[in-house]
Amino acid sequence: MAERSTDDNGDEDTDGGRPYDAAALVGIAGNTTLDRRERLEAAQALAWTDGHLDIGAAFLTGMAKDTTGRLRKRLKWARRWLPMWLWDKVWPWKLGQDIEWVRVDAAKALAGLAGHREVGASLLVFLADDTVLDGYTRVRAARALTELEGHREVGTGLLTRFAGDSRIEGADRVRAAFCLAEADGCQDLGADLLTRFADDTTLEDSDRTAAVSNLARLAGHRDAAATLLTRFARDPALAGYHRLFMVRVLVPLDGYRDAGVALLTGIADDTTVDGTIRLDAAKDLAGANPYLRGYVDEYRDDAIALLTRLVDDAVLEGFVRRRAASTLAAMDGQRDAAAALLTRLAMDTTTVGRDRAEAAECLAELEGYQGAGVTLLTRFTEDTEFGGTHRVSAARSLTRVQDHEEAGATLLISLARNTALGGFDRMNAARTLAGMDGYERIGSKLLRELQYVSNGYGS
Numbered sequence: 001m002a003e004r005s006t007d008d009n010g011d012e013d014t015d016g017g018r019p020y021d022a023a024a025l026v027g028i029a030g031n032t033t034l035d036r037r038e039r040l041e042a043a044q045a046l047a048w049t050d051g052h053l054d055i056g057a058a059f060l061t062g063m064a065k066d067t068t069g070r071l072r073k074r075l076k077w078a079r080r081w082l083p084m085w086l087w088d089k090v091w092p093w094k095l096g097q098d099i100e101w102v103r104v105d106a107a108k109a110l111a112g113l114a115g116h117r118e119v120g121a122s123l124l125v126f127l128a129d130d131t132v133l134d135g136y137t138r139v140r141a142a143r144a145l146t147e148l149e150g151h152r153e154v155g156t157g158l159l160t161r162f163a164g165d166s167r168i169e170g171a172d173r174v175r176a177a178f179c180l181a182e183a184d185g186c187q188d189l190g191a192d193l194l195t196r197f198a199d200d201t202t203l204e205d206s207d208r209t210a211a212v213s214n215l216a217r218l219a220g221h222r223d224a225a226a227t228l229l230t231r232f233a234r235d236p237a238l239a240g241y242h243r244l245f246m247v248r249v250l251v252p253l254d255g256y257r258d259a260g261v262a263l264l265t266g267i268a269d270d271t272t273v274d275g276t277i278r279l280d281a282a283k284d285l286a287g288a289n290p291y292l293r294g295y296v297d298e299y300r301d302d303a304i305a306l307l308t309r310l311v312d313d314a315v316l317e318g319f320v321r322r323r324a325a326s327t328l329a330a331m332d333g334q335r336d337a338a339a340a341l342l343t344r345l346a347m348d349t350t351t352v353g354r355d356r357a358e359a360a361e362c363l364a365e366l367e368g369y370q371g372a373g374v375t376l377l378t379r380f381t382e383d384t385e386f387g388g389t390h391r392v393s394a395a396r397s398l399t400r401v402q403d404h405e406e407a408g409a410t411l412l413i414s415l416a417r418n419t420a421l422g423g424f425d426r427m428n429a430a431r432t433l434a435g436m437d438g439y440e441r442i443g444s445k446l447l448r449e450l451q452y453v454s455n456g457y458g459s
Helices: 022-029 036-047 053-065 073-081 084-089 101-111 117-129 135-146 152-163 170-182 187-198 205-215 222-233 240-250 257-269 275-285 297-311 318-329 335-346 353-365 370-382 388-399 405-416 423-434 440-454
Strands: none
Touching: 022 036, 022 053, 036 053, 036 101, 053 101, 053 117, 101 117, 101 135, 117 135, 117 152, 135 152, 135 170, 152 170, 170 187, 170 205, 187 205, 187 222, 205 222, 205 240, 222 240, 222 257, 240 257, 240 275, 257 275, 257 297, 275 297, 275 318, 297 318, 297 335, 318 335, 318 353, 335 353, 335 370, 353 370, 353 388, 370 388, 370 405, 388 405, 388 423, 405 423, 405 440, 423 440
């Protein structure tokens, strides 16, 4: 049995409960039922354990050559729409074991071991040239080569080729160009490719905007990126979320905060843009976006004015107006103003009943305004002109107000037993009760009774 490593007190060394001894590491690295990332970490630790370099390297080689795992299709959608920085830093660690990126990481780790650099490098070249792999994995392999002494030119050559290959998905071509720009001596070439992609209308808009955002990350190219960001943010042909994304990149750039804020305001006021995007722009200005917080603090009054205009915009969907009021309520010193807006929205007969009920619920959650919100919800529930579906929504909202769950449940019971309401609304009220703690029995009983009636056995 292999000797176990111990600390100064004679206790066995562990890392989060895992023994450091070689035998345990061999067991983990060779266990194909475990997560591949865990096996990779064990193989790396094994290679750094005295006397086990070669066996660790053998495990890493096997993992780099393992073709049993393929990138799942559902991940490709996420990769296309998630910001590149989030995808790179978070998702590779969260998406399970059937991910081919572990093969690249294994080859890269192998190349970092004494006496195994060339084998690791050759595996990275093999992975980069493997057309069966998805483009993202191939780009990662090429990038790893640019970071490996003696193989930088091979890596940059591969990245240049990928960026120009129209058979590769646009998102991966953009990433290849950005990786190229990060390689020593290739920043201008990568920046030129990113600029070209930004103007390439054959690419998806998401790929073009990604190219611009990555250009903005390159020192010495931010002014050029700012010009593109501004142009894209003003382009009515682009979807609102793409335009907002461009502004979010522009605001933090040195010297462009004011221009970015003006664009944020423009999007929030643009009636051709989807209401949720307009609200997001106003929330960004209000400091709700953690990545812009600190850049927009001086524009608090502008944010308040924007949010107020959104609440008062009768053309917008009710839920957008309600969320605008809730955002305003969360801002220091704006509770009373938000309460007045929520009250006005709840009383607005041109607004959908559900949204009116939720506005009243938001009002009830504000300190000092619970009574007013509860009164409105109770009135909505009892108002025969309010519509059965919305009366149930109001009662459901009341159950969520602190200390008013019982009052809301009582109203739901009344609605479920109200023969003047349609069967669907009565069933909905009973179903809501059945899902509430402490009301499962009465809710289920009412559901059974209503089902009995719907089958023609009673009234």
